[in-house]
Amino acid sequence: MEDRKTGKRALGKAFVRSFLRCYFVSAGFNSRGLQNIxxxxxxxxGLEAIYSDPSELATARRRYVKHYNSHPFWAPLLVAIFLSVEVQIxxxxxxxxxxxxxxxxxxxxLSAIGDSVFSGSGLIFWALATVNMLLAGLRTQALLFGVGLFAGLQAFKVFTFWSGINKGLGFLDELKRWDLINWGEKLKFANAFLVLLIWFQLWPRPLNTYEWYGGxxxxxxxxWVITTGKIAREIVAVTVxxxxxLLVKFV
Structure with missing residues (x-):
């Protein structure tokens, strides 16, 4: 019984080390295997704690030096799930x-979800909201907002790692019920509103009603044109x- 407790304790410490190393998952990025290093x-x-036999450990290592790429915010969850699978193997x-x-x-x-929700919506929401608060002179609130989101991200990583270790592949069904894709879409609408608010804050005073509503x-x-795919966003960006x-030069 004591040996079993000691083994679980050693396995837990190894998993904690694996979690901490997740923060360096993009450090060895390369053009061949991307994030595999x-x-x-x-x-x-974690693999060293699971496999005591050197040959089994070497075989397990080779399974994870192949091509790998995903959003870095998901690294703790993916490491935890695959360590859980290795225990089953x-x-x-x-x-x-x-x-x-x-x-x-x-x-x-998970990479597609992460790119849409975290990079394409969440990080932009933080940046736009911070700009809004700075333009309004709310410097302390902007700092606290960023610190709060950073702390929330760390809690998210800890929670997903713990869930991946304890629930394994079953946690993916729970993750599906979070409906993150639709949350990403909602954040994009919020981002559009924040862009409009920044424009309002920067607009010269007194506010010209016709110019404002026309713009x-x-x-x-x-x-709408970009969303419906009628014109590529690159063309619109270059045109703007x-x-x-031209307006700066001639007006």
């Missing part, structure tokens, strides 16, 4: 032949820049 580095302590409860397919499907799916209508029309330069 950092990911295998994060997996290393060690016990003969998971066919190792399915690991590559599972690894690619899970990492790429807002044009921005709304451009957003060119018109802006």
């Amino acid at each position: 950092g990911f295998s580095y994060a997996m290393q302590p 060690k016990d003969g409860r998971f066919p190792v032949q399915l690991l590559d397919k599972l690894k690619n499907t899970t990492s790429y799916t 807002a209508a044009v921005l709304g029309l451009l957003g 820049v060119v018109l802006g330069l």
Whole structure:
């Protein structure tokens, strides 16, 4: 009984080390395997605790030096899930032949969600909200907002890592119920409002009603054109820049 408790304690410490190494998952980014060096580095302590046999450990290591890429915010969850799977492989409860397919499907799916929700919506929301508060002179609130979001992100990483270790693949079903994609879409609407608010804050005073509502209508029309795919966003961006330069030169 004591040996079992000691083994669990050692395994827990190794998993904590794997979690901390998740912060360096992008440190060894390369054009061949992308994030595979950092990911295998994060997996290393957990694999060493799971496999005591050197040959089994070497085989397990080779499974994670292949191509790997996902959003870094998901690294703790993915490391935890694959460590949980490795425990099942060690016990003969998971066919190792399915690991590559599972690894690619899970990492790429979460990568798409992460790019949309975290990079494409969440980080932009933080940046725009911070700009709004700074323009309004709310410097302390802007700092506290950023610190709060940073702390929330760390809590998110700890929670997903813990869930991945304890629930394994079953946590993916729970994650699906979070409906993160739709939350990302809602954040994008909020970002559009924040852009409009920044424009309002920067607009010269006294406020010209016709110019304001006319410009807002044009921005709304451009957003609709881009969303419906009628014109590429790059074309719209270049057009806006060119018109802006012309206005600065001739007005």
